[in-house]
Amino acid sequence: xxxxxxxxxxxxxxxxxxxxxxxxxxxxxxxxxxxxxxxxxxxxxxxxxxxxxxxxxxxxxxxxxxxxxxxxxxxxxxxxxxxxxxxxxxxxxxxxxxxxxxxxxxxxxxxxxxxxxxxxxxxxxxxxxxxxxxxxxxxxxxxxxxxxxxxxxxxxxxxxxxxxxxxxxxxxxxxxxxxxxxxxxxxxxxxxxxxxxxxxxxxxxxxxxxxxxxxxxxxxxxxxxxxxxxxxxxxxxxxxxxxxxxxxxxxxxxxxxxxxxxxxxxxxxxxxx
Numbered sequence: 001x002x003x004x005x006x007x008x009x010x011x012x013x014x015x016x017x018x019x020x021x022x023x024x025x026x027x028x029x030x031x032x033x034x035x036x037x038x039x040x041x042x043x044x045x046x047x048x049x050x051x052x053x054x055x056x057x058x059x060x061x062x063x064x065x066x067x068x069x070x071x072x073x074x075x076x077x078x079x080x081x082x083x084x085x086x087x088x089x090x091x092x093x094x095x096x097x098x099x100x101x102x103x104x105x106x107x108x109x110x111x112x113x114x115x116x117x118x119x120x121x122x123x124x125x126x127x128x129x130x131x132x133x134x135x136x137x138x139x140x141x142x143x144x145x146x147x148x149x150x151x152x153x154x155x156x157x158x159x160x161x162x163x164x165x166x167x168x169x170x171x172x173x174x175x176x177x178x179x180x181x182x183x184x185x186x187x188x189x190x191x192x193x194x195x196x197x198x199x200x201x202x203x204x205x206x207x208x209x210x211x212x213x214x215x216x217x218x219x220x221x222x223x224x225x226x227x228x229x230x231x232x233x234x235x236x237x238x239x240x241x242x243x244x245x246x247x248x249x250x251x252x253x254x255x256x257x258x259x260x261x262x263x264x265x266x267x268x269x270x271x272x273x
Contacts, residue, residue, distance in 0.1 A: 136149055151225055155225075155226040155227075157226075159230045163234070170233060174213065174233040180251065182200055183197070183204075183208070185198050196257065198262075213233065213241075
């Protein structure tokens with residue numbers, strides 16, 4: 001009745017109880033030792049590679065970090081240089097603009113001084129100029145000659161302020177450009193009415209030009225009469241007035257009816273038979 005020795009657990013300090021010995025325990029122990037040995041062998045082979053890989057990764061991270069830092073430093077340097085260049089360009093542009101403004105201010109001051117000097121020049125008495133006297137007499141209404149003179153003087157001042165030139169020359173040029181050489185009158189020949197071109201003398205031509213200019217000035221949009229008259233005179237000088245169109249129409253009409261012109265062949269002859 002005594003069990004065999006192979007089925008008894010050997011006596012050891014760690015085993016105090018009596019158990020049956022199982023051979024599968026020994027197989028599991030051998031399998032565990034084999035797996036541990038193969039694992040240690042694999043780790044022995046793989047550990048250096050993992051170490052190399054970790055070192056390479058560390059080096060790569062260091063290189064990438066260094067590259068990023070260098071790129072950041074380069075970008076920061078470029079931004080600093082660009083900012084300095086922009087500040088320098090802005091300062092230079094500001095200096096140029098300030099110099100241009102100073103020059104423009106000096107030119108404007110010179111123009112104002114010249115305009116003030118020109119405006120300070122006294123206008124000759126109006127009664128000594130036949131052209132101005134003729135203009136004043138046509139403008140005058142109800143015998144108010146002083147009022148007509150004041151209107152003409154204001155118009156001349158406006159022309160001087162806008163052109164910085166002698167207003168008398170502007171007025172004379174406008175009258176010379178606007179005055180026609182002849183007029184168209186109607187005459188009857190039998191039962192037919194014909195248009196006859198008739199030449200005008202110097203005073204008649206000047207009066208016709210003044211009347212046309214005053215009529216055109218009344219149709220302008222300015223509020224005051226001196227402003228309208230001055231603007232119309234400048235328009236005649238610049239060639240944009242309706243007075244010039246009316247003059248051309250009169251000359252074309254006279255040219256078309258030149259066959260009806262009455263010519264005196266005895267004009268200028270003196271003496272008797």
